[in-house]
Amino acid sequence: MTKRNMVSRLAARAARRRDEKGAYAILFSMVLVLLIALAAISVDIASQVSAKQQLKDTLDAAAHAGAYALPEQQNNIQTVVGDMARANDVNTSVTTDLWCVVASTGATKSVQYTQIPTTCNPHGTRPYVGTKCDEFVCFIPCDPRRTASTGGAVKCNTVRVADSKVVPYAFAPAIGYKEGDTGAVVSIACKGTCGNDVPNPLDILVMADRTPSMADTDRDKMKAAIESSLTVMNPELQYVALGTIHKSEARRMNKNSTELCTSAESGVKQTESGRPATLQWNSDNTPKLESTNSPNAGSWIASPFSNGYLTGPSGTVVATDPLVKSLKCMPGAKSGNYGTHLASALKGGARYLLGSTPNNLSSLPVRPGPTPKKVLIFETDGSPDEVLTNGYKNLFSATDFGAGRNASKGQQGCDNLVRMADEVKAKDVLIITIGFGAAVTNNYCVTGNNRTDRLRDVLARTASNAPDGGPSTASDCNVTAQRNAENADGDFFFCAANGAELETIFRSAFGSLTKGIKLMKMPA
Known part of the structure; x- marks a missing residue:
């Protein structure tokens, strides 16, 4: 190999190394931008998760207050629940419905009617439309506006509270996402024996x-x-x-x-x-x-x-x-x-x-x-x-x-x-x-x-x-x-x-x- 050829090779190798360094720099810059974007998005995701947990805490408190007020204030339950929710977060706008929760028959997943009206009293015709059961409890829709049949007044023992919130993003707008959503958050609270055990003598x-x-x-x-x-x-x-x-x-x-x-x-x-x-x-x-x-x-x-x-x-x-x-x-x-x-x-x-x-x-x-x-x-x-x-x-x-x-x-x-x-x-x-x-x-x-x-x-x-x-x-x-x-x-x-x-x-x-x-x- 002549001296001139050797010099050419060395020069070419040096040039390749310079090109590789430039490529690495570009790649690093791209990865860095991606990491920064991911970190920013993570902040927004964390903000969304935090907002959802805060909303869950607010709804738990509201549901607890609503259940505590049952059955005496069941006709005014939306106000009771709403007041408690807004006391924790002025921007909440909750929806509320009432249920009668009693025991399930077990594997057959049907209402244990012997607990009605002792535990609660939904009235209506059996089997109650809209009832949801598992092996342990049954949720029966309970509307206090319903005209009571024989056996006393309608008496609800469970309140369900729901809400969702929009969560503004801080960084995601840079990539076209201005806000997120907590999704539907639900809290359910029951007062009393709630179907899990025999009512207390x-x-x-x-x-x-x-x-x-x-x-x-x-x-x-x-x-x-x-x-x-x-x-x-x-x-x-x-x-x-x-x-x-x-x-x-x-x-x-x-x-x-x-x-x-x-x-x-x-x-x-x-x-x-x-x-x-x-x-x-x-x-x-x-x-x-x-x-x-x-x-x-x-x-x-x-x-x-x-x-x-x-x-x-x-x-x-x-x-x-x-x-x-x-x-x-x-x-x-x-x-x-x-x-x-x-x-x-x-x-x-x-x-x-x-x-x-x-x-x-x-x-x-x-x-x-x-x-x-x-x-x-x-x-x-x-x-x-x-x-x-x-x-x-x-x-x-x-x-x-x-x-x-x-x-x-x-x-x-x-x-x-x-x-x-x-x-x-x-x-x-x-x-x-x-x-x-x-x-x-x-x-x-x-x-x-x-x-x-x-x-x-x-x-x-x-x-x-x-x-x-x-x-x-x-x-x-x-x-x-x-x-x-x-x-x-x-x-x-x-x-x-x-x-x-x-x-x-x-x-x-x-x-x-x-x-x-x-x-x-x-x-x-």
Whole structure:
């Protein structure tokens, strides 16, 4: 090879190397542009995924709020759900529909009709059009506008919420894509047993305050509220009894019959024949009762446990049932030197509920499912103002007790209430407290001239822990918005300012006995 040829070859090789470097540079530039584009698109994709998750969180919260409001607000469910959704994201525009979720028969994937109307009540004709079932649950369309047939009103237990959102892109417009979409996002929430298990059997005792501080109009509304609340119960599974503060004693309620009113005021003077000795009659033929000054007379229990208060599951109230009769004829306690013994009333009710004081539960039919849960609903409008001064008597003692008059012993009376509640809750009794009127606005556990604990805080401590395990708490209940917030916080303390609010409160209290809210998936 000549020297000239060698030089030519070397020059050619160098030229090729320069060309290859240029090609590599171009290729690298192209790959770099592609990587940058992919990174930009990844940012937009991540933004879309994040928007979808945020929307799912918003819809979960909205569905939970909607389920919590069922069935009482099922006719207004779009507003309930929409308000909660917009509270989390002002740009949401949700669609909502309602369902009745019950158990499936299993492999045959059909509705287990025995859970209707106990769990919920869609009405309509079987098999229900639009039903979706798997091996575990069935979703039945539930329209509260549907005219109810026999067996009570339409009652839905599940809400489905849906929405989608447009997601603007930051980088993708460079390649012709301005925006994306989350796609349809759905959340479904169910309240109660939701078909997965046997509806919960309950033994429920309602302790209602009828002491002189309770105005007649408010007491009448309280009675109507309790009666209305019975309609959310199932008498085949939930047995209900009535107690009163101040005590009750059996009385004949009507001058034209022998019908008994077992919620009349205790200590009424009687003749040997059993009729009240000095008796005047109200316009509704209930007796105007005279009280004595004895806080010991009578019983804390006005009416024993009943399973006949409704015509059937989700039925109508039976006026002739002893529980309903006692509730309807319950008069207010007249002014007398017997005081408001809250701790002793709670104890008396709990002893009956637990069977320490004999009750009638053994005479009622045995219910399916787990051992019945014991529930005590305790409503009061005032601070302890007690006559009895004997020291604290624990749950095992049948003796009533008190701390003395409010002016000097108010805080001790409140402390005794919380102490007794702790004993009762230790026996696995669920306590729901309802503060009424001044009890949740300006009442304190007064000791002398000192303002001590607020009564609403004491009633919250008396109540059982919330389903999430945290303590029940009491916030300010002075205005409607505050009361609404307090009554929707998911714990077992409720507040009402007047008799007109009590129906909603009692229904919420009874409704809180369900097994909580579950997020669910609908069968295909």
